[in-house]
Amino acid sequence: MSLWKGTLPAAGEDETIDYIGNGRFLVLQSKSGYRFSIDALLLGGFVRAKACQRVLEIGAGNGVALISLLSRSEVKDAVGLEIQPRLAALAERNLLLNGLQARAKIVCRDVTSYANEMRSKGDFDVIFFNPPYRCVRSGTSSPDMEKAIAKHEIRGSLDSFLRAARRVLVPKGEIFFIYPAAYLSKTIAVLQANKMVAAEMLFVHSRIDSPACLVLICASKSRHERSRVLPPFYIYAKTGSHYTLPAQRLFNDFCLFPTDGAE
Secondary structure (H helix, E strand, C coil): CCCCCCCCCCCCCCEEEEEECCCCEEEEEECCCCCCCHHHHHHHHHCCCCCCCEEEEECCCCCHHHHHHHHHCCCCEEEEECCCHHHHHHHHHHHHHCCCCCCEEEECCCHHHHHHHHCCCCCEEEEEECCCCECCCCCCCCCCHHHHHHHECCCCCHHHHHHHHHHCEEEEEEEEEEEEHHHHHHHHHHHHHCCCEEEEEEEEECCCCCCEEEEEEEEECCCCCCCEECCCEECECCCCCCECHHHHHHHHHCCCCCCCCCC
């Protein structure tokens, strides 16, 4: 059931109107190109940011993770960085559609040039992203370039995102990101290469009896060698196709991740 109270926008010929946050927010997205996945909601629920902090999302897509964060926080100064013009335009429209344009802006730029420019204009306290993870020559690349850029390391990678993010991160700032759990060893190696540590890790499982499919990481410039591994998060109940209670709270109410292992 939709809780949307505004006037429905006019969607383009290749666009759909979708509800998120238990129907409280609307999202315009492409029918044939990139469409947000559950990863965006998982990432949006993992990020911690205070009202006084400056926030940057790298690879904002159509703005779903940013909307999730803004809906449950008091952040007033956020930037969504998106390299693809059509996605950047959709993200900007989605912020406006949901009344969030005064608290965030979308910038259509590549992360490296943006980081070079921003070094002289101020740093960010919190940075988050869902980077491409597939090598260009691995697997079957989507024939749709918009989808391919989002998933394959064509114009960005975990390393390039971390390298740029580290340059504009305040000394005690935090970086939040999501990555396939199968690439955990690669993730740790890339963090170390960029002189960062995984301060917190949360493994996401489809079900309680399935292996981890994703890992959410909070990284920092700290030199501490110890990482805090949070209780696992299960998306679906052991049987059936319904979400667990924590997943329902995360996806429908945009609550933060539970950190006590609650079912």
